[in-house]
Amino acid sequence: MYNIISFTGIFILMACAWVLSSNRKVINWRVILWGTLLQLIFALFIFVIPIGSQIFLYINDAVVNVLDSATAGTKFLFGRLALPPGTKNEAGEESLGFILAFQALPTIIFFASLMAVLYYIGVMPRLIKFFSKIFTKLMRISGAESLSVSSNIFVGVEANMTVLPHLRSMTRSEFCTILAAGMSTTASNVLALYVFLLQKQFPTIAGHLVSASILSAIAAIVMSKIIMPETEKPETLSMNIEPHYARESTFMEAIINGANEGVKMVIGIMALLLAFLGIVALIDFLLSGMGLRINNLMGIQIDWSLKGILGYLFYPFALIVGVPPSDAFEIAKLIGERAVLTEVKSYQDLALLLSTGALKNPRSAVLAAYALCGFAHIASLAIFVGGTAALVPERTKDISQVGFRALIAATLACLMTAAVAGTFFTEGSILLGK
Secondary structure, three states, rough: OOHHHHHHHHHHHHHHHHOOOOOOOOOOOOHHHHHHHHHHHHHHHHOOOOOHHHHHHHHHHHHHHHHHHHHHHHHHHHHHHHHOOOOEEEOOOOOOOOOHHHHHOOOHHHHHHHHHHHHOHHHHHHHHHHHHHHHHHHHHHHHHHHHHHHHHOOOOOOHHHHHHHOOOOHHHHHHHHHHHHHHHHOOHHEEEEEEEEHHOOOHHHHHHHHHHHHHHHHHHHHHHHOOOOOOOOOEEEEEOOOOOOOOOHHHHHHHHHHHHHHHHHHHHHHHHHHHHHHHHHHHHHHHHHHHHHHHHOOOOOOOOOOHHHHHHHHHHEEEEEEOOHHHHHHHHHHHHHHHHHHHHHHHHHHHHHHOOOOOOOOHHHHHHHOOOOOOOOOOHHHHHHHHHHHOHHHHHHHHHHHHHHHHHHHHHHHHHHHHHHHHHHHOOOOHHHO
């Protein structure tokens, strides 16, 4: 029953995007058809076909093994502070518990350096071009936006550097697509952080996050083209273009530059968490005082925290994507929390729900993992709009005007990804890792 609900939810979410469309008379059926079909085929391969499930588990194990290697540096630098909860070091010293700054965030630096190396040796450009050709050929979108979307499967805001020569001539619809793709996917180096947060409670989380990033990239194209359909003629329409990037001169330079970029990202994440957690705590303090009076006056019990209010807003969407009603409000609060506090806090809270047994159905955790896998929050809107506008200052007005629509498209894309996963997922699946 829940699989049918998830399948139906795919089309309900697209209908929501159409209601919010900038031009409801223009519908690109080719993008909708192929975008939906590609997601369903990919999810069918991963969740149902045995060889697909085995490949999924292989990717999961590979990511986990790489992540284990990433912890070598943190354990050397921070000692007991870097030990995951419940573990001991060679000297027999026990972990001091989970500490985000010393255990999870440093892995971003390692993965950023690894990604730089993969770019240097040519692996990443080939993967990006592979996905770009599929999107361009089947959905007939522009080569520039297709290349940017493909890059976003693996990297973050820097993905738009791969289409730098074409940014100046992009249409508003193309800008909406590349911004939505950036906010609906997650960078590989940050993905390592999510794996670290959830691996103990959710052993196959790495494989799910990899598949979620691919699915969300396709969903972003669909949702953005519904919310802001193409009414102009893109310069690179149906063209396959080469990625533009600066290749380091040596292997060692790639490692150093990647590590430096990782440090910047870690500092950025820490700054955002410090600022937003503090602001939200202040808002919750103000709301709780008002809410307590209203609850007492009306004799009701309503959660007046910002997370709770957003939970009520996203509750229908949690049901639409196929989350069982028993867990729908908890998952809705996580999705709402992601909108203001970033996905890092949401995944942290998902791990807490799993460790305490608060979720009654294993399906809920899987769908939450897919729905949360993206930068679809207020902070990233500023980052992606500002970062893209910095590359082409003369198009700042156009980029700013489509930014909020792109955020809505990204949010719906992440929900669509969860609905696609929910269409094929069953409680007996080996992808639960139990």
